[in-house]
Structures are given as C-alpha cells and as structure tokens.
Amino acid sequence: MTMTELLRVSELSKDYLHKGRWWTPKRIRALKQVSFSLKSGETLAIIGETGSGKSSLARLIAGAESPTSGQIFLRDTELKPRDYSYRCRHIRMVFQDSEASLNPHLTIGRQLEEPLLFNTSLNASQRREAVAEALKKVGLLPEHAVFHCHMMSMGQKQRACIARAIMLNPDIIVADEALAALDSSIRAQIINLLLDLQRDMNMSYIFVSHSPEIIRHMADRILVLRDGEVIANAPTEEIFENNPDSYIQSLLQQTYTLG
Numbered sequence: 001m002t003m004t005e006l007l008r009v010s011e012l013s014k015d016y017l018h019k020g021r022w023w024t025p026k027r028i029r030a031l032k033q034v035s036f037s038l039k040s041g042e043t044l045a046i047i048g049e050t051g052s053g054k055s056s057l058a059r060l061i062a063g064a065e066s067p068t069s070g071q072i073f074l075r076d077t078e079l080k081p082r083d084y085s086y087r088c089r090h091i092r093m094v095f096q097d098s099e100a101s102l103n104p105h106l107t108i109g110r111q112l113e114e115p116l117l118f119n120t121s122l123n124a125s126q127r128r129e130a131v132a133e134a135l136k137k138v139g140l141l142p143e144h145a146v147f148h149c150h151m152m153s154m155g156q157k158q159r160a161c162i163a164r165a166i167m168l169n170p171d172i173i174v175a176d177e178a179l180a181a182l183d184s185s186i187r188a189q190i191i192n193l194l195l196d197l198q199r200d201m202n203m204s205y206i207f208v209s210h211s212p213e214i215i216r217h218m219a220d221r222i223l224v225l226r227d228g229e230v231i232a233n234a235p236t237e238e239i240f241e242n243n244p245d246s247y248i249q250s251l252l253q254q255t256y257t258l259g
C-alpha cells in the first residue's frame with residue numbers, strides 16, 4: 001500500500017439467490033470482481049444505473065453484508081465480514097431515510113451515546129460531553145440530546161444521523177443516497193456540513209448518488225458501475241469533461257438540482 005492509501009477493495013464479488021422458475025434458485029451476480037482504492041480525505045462517488053450494484057457495494061464496504069469473494073483492506077488490516085466492532089470504529093454508514101434509521105423510542109442523545117457505550121471506556125459524564133460535542137459539530141444544540149426524532153425536522157434528523165456516524169471519529173463515511181430525500185435548500189446545507197466535517201476531521205467519503213450536480217460538487221473521483229462491473233474509475237473532472245461513453249454520459253445528464 002502507498003502512504004496515503006486508506007481503503008483497498010480487491011476483486012469483490014457478491015451473489016444473491018433469487019427464487020427462479022419452479023423454485024430453483026437463480027444466482028444474481030450483483031458485483032463482479034470490483035477493485036478500487038480510496039485515499040485518506042478523498043471523496044469517491046459511486047454511480048451507475050438502477051440495479052448496477054451501487055448499494056450492494058456500499059453495504060459490503062460498511063460491513064452490512066458479506067462478500068461472496070474478494071477482500072477489503074483498511075490500511076494494512078483485512079476487514080473480515082463479521083468483525084463489526086473493528087469496522088464500526090473506522091467505517092460508518094449514513095442512509096437516505098434518516099427517519100427509519102433513528103429509533104423513535106430512544107432520545108437522540110441515547111442513540112448517539114450507543115457507539116461510545118459499546119466501543120469506548122468513557123464514563124457517563126464523558127459520554128454526555130462527547131454527545132454534546134458531536135451535536136455541536138453538526139449544527140445542533142446540546143438540548144437536542146433529549147429530543148425524540150419525531151420532534152425534529154427532516155434536516156435535523158439527517159444531522160443527528162451524521163452526528164451518530166461521527167461519534168467514533170471514523171476514517172470513512174459511506175452514504176447511500178443520504179441527500180436524496182431532502183429538499184434542495186436543506187440538501188445544500190447538509191452538503192456544506194459534510195464538506196466542513198471532512199476538512200476538520202480528515203474523513204474520506206464514499207457516496208452513492210444519482211445527482212450529477214452533487215457528484216461534481218463533492219467527489220474527487222467517480223467509480224462507474226454497469227451490471228456489477230467497474231467500467232470507469234477516474235478523477236471527477238476527467239469523467240465530466242471528456243467522456244465519450246454514452247452510458248456514462250446518460251448518467252451525468254440526469255436532471256437533479258443542488259438548489
């Protein structure tokens with residue numbers, strides 16, 4: 001590995017079994033020998049048409065699913081499929097549906113405290129302090145710790161999800177369409193928040209997005225998937241400026257706006 005290389009994904013494949021005709025299982029190869037690497041502080045956008053394997057790749061990197069074959073290395077350590085405690089200290093995921101990913105029965109503070117309870121030896125007052133600090137970092141107030149998610153706006157809920165993701169100072173945040181459900185002005189605020197956090201905490205981002213404008217604004221590199229295979233992996237400007245491939249051009253011409 002080179003000095004700045006943080007994550008290396010090597011020949012990652014993922015098969016799913018679907019019910020076929022006459023109940024014979026049909027094997028769907030969602031990812032085929034995907035390889036790429038990510039540098040510290042870098043932002044990688046994963047793009048591709050529906051069903052090309054973007055979410056599967058995001059889930060494998062975050063450890064939410066196990067690969068059929070292939071390896072993932074964080075610095076020099078191979079990430080094993082069920083090593084949740086190691087992985088969650090380094091890689092955290094933020095989902096599109098902040099509502100569904102927050103527990104309606106627990107206060108925001110309790111949910112932010114959870115990763116600390118399981119992964120650190122901080123005492124109760126240190127945990128409270130860390131929660132208040134994280135809320136401040138994402139533009140919320142310490143008082144939001146006692147809120148339940150139904151008391152918060154959509155934008156505040158997404159900020160709370162980001163706060164939960166940064167509790168353990170991860171190296172990488174994986175975001176699967178995390179901005180898609182937000183209206184355009186809130187989306188622009190969350191993008192700026194993510195960029196500020198990245199600068200302050202030197203995190204790397206891997207994000208799945210259908211929005212060319214968000215990709216151009218945020219990504220350093222773009223990985224293009226088609227039918228589970230990587231068909232391009234290059235700096236953002238290169239992909240936008242001189243790409244003769246009609247599949248990639250059509251992905252980049254979709255009309256989402258940043259607001």
Ligand SMILES: Nc1ncnc2c1ncn2[C@@H]1O[C@H](COP(=O)(O)OP(=O)(O)OP(=O)(O)O)[C@@H](O)[C@H]1O
Nearest residue numbers: 016017028030048049050051052053054055056057
């Ligand atoms: N849990 C699952 N069980 C069975 N098949 C799955 C599962 N998840 C994904 N697939 C299949 O794997 C392929 C890739 O799906 P995936 O959701 O990764 O694509 P995607 O590019 O994220 O699509 P979209 O943009 O619509 O979210 C598809 O054929 C999908 O049907």
